[in-house]
Amino acid sequence: xxxxxxxxxxxxxxxxxxxxxxxxxxxxxxxxxxxxxxxxxxxxxxxxxxxxxxxxxxxxxxxxxxxxxxxxxxxxxxxxxxxxxxxxxxxxxxxxxxxxxxxxxxxxxxx
Amino acid sequence: xxxxxxxxxxxxxxxxxxxxxxxxxxxxxxxxxxxxxxxxxxxxxxxxxxxxxxxxxxxxxxxxxxxxxxxxxxxxxxxxxxxxxxxxxxxxxxxxxxxxxxxxxxxxxxxx
Numbered sequence: 001x002x003x004x005x006x007x008x009x010x011x012x013x014x015x016x017x018x019x020x021x022x023x024x025x026x027x028x029x030x031x032x033x034x035x036x037x038x039x040x041x042x043x044x045x046x047x048x049x050x051x052x053x054x055x056x057x058x059x060x061x062x063x064x065x066x067x068x069x070x071x072x073x074x075x076x077x078x079x080x081x082x083x084x085x086x087x088x089x090x091x092x093x094x095x096x097x098x099x100x101x102x103x104x105x106x107x108x109x110x111x
Numbered sequence: 112x113x114x115x116x117x118x119x120x121x122x123x124x125x126x127x128x129x130x131x132x133x134x135x136x137x138x139x140x141x142x143x144x145x146x147x148x149x150x151x152x153x154x155x156x157x158x159x160x161x162x163x164x165x166x167x168x169x170x171x172x173x174x175x176x177x178x179x180x181x182x183x184x185x186x187x188x189x190x191x192x193x194x195x196x197x198x199x200x201x202x203x204x205x206x207x208x209x210x211x212x213x214x215x216x217x218x219x220x221x222x223x
Contacts, residue, residue, distance in 0.1 A: 004154070040119070041215065042213050042214060042215035043155070043199065043213040045211075059210075090155075097203055097210070097211060098143050098145055098160050098211070099145075099157050099160070100157065102154030102155050102156065104152075104153055104154050105153070
């Protein structure tokens with residue numbers, strides 16, 4: 001069974017704080033993704049990575065950065081959290097883009 | 112106009128009914144069509160995928176693609192309360208470094 005784990009289920013941060021969201025997968029997948037999910041807007045891709053140290057911008061990269069130093073780990077960084085970044089953050093991994101395996105999500109609240 | 116349109120619902124049907132979930136899209140380059148199921152407070156999981164036009168069946172689930180109409184459907188037969196979830200359609204044009212384009216999801220409740 002593919003397992004994608006995320007470091008926290010719930011997170012509350014203050015405006016201006018630096019926030020790290022960690023994602024780990026155990027299936028040796030090349031591709032990893034970070035999405036945010038908001039009511040009425042669905043899943044929106046923030047960044048993805050198809051190899052170690054490689055990254056590609058998704059649809060909404062502004063205000064975010066990512067790091068992939070090891071194949072199994074993909075981190076999302078909010079350099080200076082803002083209230084409009086309050087959302088559900090989902091990490092996914094895949095060998096093929098169509099079959100993405102998602103983690104349970106991190107619900108981030110920025111106050 | 113969004114590339115993929117999906118009615119958000121909510122949709123409530125009695126147990127045992129046939130459920131029809133649909134998406135329309137505008138990008139004719141899409142070739143691969145997926146349905147993901149997302150239970151409350153969980154991440155989405157892939158239910159089925161289909162290449163190009165046609166039908167695909169897996170147990171109580173049938174996925175249909177009509178590329179001429181740019182319309183895809185997911186049918187659930189003999190619906191069960193455990194089918195209550197949000198269903199998201201997703202599409203991709205090829206398997207290179209393309210990204211999936213998701214619908215916003217339809218929330219489905221099966222009433223016992």
